Amino acid sequence: AAGVIQSPRHLIKEKRETATLKCYPIPRHDTVYWYQQGPGQDPQFLISFYEKMQSDKGSIPDRFSAQQFSDYHSELNMSSLELGDSALYFCASSERNRGRGNTIYFGEGSWLTVV
Amino acid sequence: GESVGLHLPTLSVQEGDNSIINCAYSNSASDYFIWYKQESGKGPQFIIDIRSNMDKRQGQRVTVLLNKTVKHLSLQIAATQPGDSAVYFCAERVYNNFNKFYFGSGTKLNVKP
Numbered sequence: 001a002a003g004v005i006q007s008p009r010h011l012i013k014e015k016r017e018t019a020t021l022k023c024y025p026i027p028r029h030d031t032v033y034w035y036q037q038g039p040g041q042d043p044q045f046l047i048s049f050y051e052k053m054q055s056d057k058g059s060i061p062d063r064f065s066a067q068q069f070s071d072y073h074s075e076l077n078m079s080s081l082e083l084g085d086s087a088l089y090f091c092a093s094s095e096r097n098r099g100r101g102n103t104i105y106f107g108e109g110s111w112l113t114v115v
Numbered sequence: 116g117e118s119v120g121l122h123l124p125t126l127s128v129q130e131g132d133n134s135i136i137n138c139a140y141s142n143s144a145s146d147y148f149i150w151y152k153q154e155s156g157k158g159p160q161f162i163i164d165i166r167s168n169m170d171k172r173q174g175q176r177v178t179v180l181l182n183k184t185v186k187h188l189s190l191q192i193a194a195t196q197p198g199d200s201a202v203y204f205c206a207e208r209v210y211n212n213f214n215k216f217y218f219g220s221g222t223k224l225n226v227k228p
């Protein structure tokens with residue numbers, strides 16, 4: 001079965017640079033979520049989108065922005081990178097409909113290392 | 116935000132024993148709960164889910180129990196194997212026009228051979 005696809009899998013950037021992560025949700029999933037997980041930490045919710053509109057916002061820094069496109073893929077843009085942004089970034093997707101078993105499924109993550 | 120937390124941060128069990136991982140949640144409006152397994156450097160992997168209108172659900176070697184009275188969730192793994200070693204997260208869903216998922220602190224399961 002198709003899963004959530006994230007790219008790139010690994011990324012190394014220098015401080016103050018910009019990075020863009022991409023996420024392709026499971027087919028027919030209309031909601032995308034972004035999470036940040038630092039070493040040894042729990043996934044922290046950043047932001048989510050439904051039908052190209054922001055549906056919820058978590059602890060996303062102002063330096064970060066995201067959007068969902070017409071094909072439902074999403075991109076997380078991170079600017080003015082700091083060392084503390086080094087983390088594993090997960091994208092997840094689900095269906096919005098409450099009535100169905102709309103589990104949230106995760107991608108394998110994108111490793112961002114800021115040096 | 117909502118609070119979902121685990122009682123034990125680390126659990127060590129002997130191979131072949133049963134494991135029980137616990138989770139507490141705080142939102143009475145949560146209607147759907149999920150357990151995930153996360154291996155090092157990988158994404159959280161869906162294990163089993165349960166809706167709030169159920170109190171027990173069984174899968175292959177795993178059982179999830181839900182006690183809505185005390186807002187408690189548990190994951191039972193039968194005949195724990197070394198491959199079960201990972202961090203386990205519980206998540207609750209609150210639906211308010213959109214899905215909102217809240218994750219608790221993970222429990223690291225160490226399976227000793």
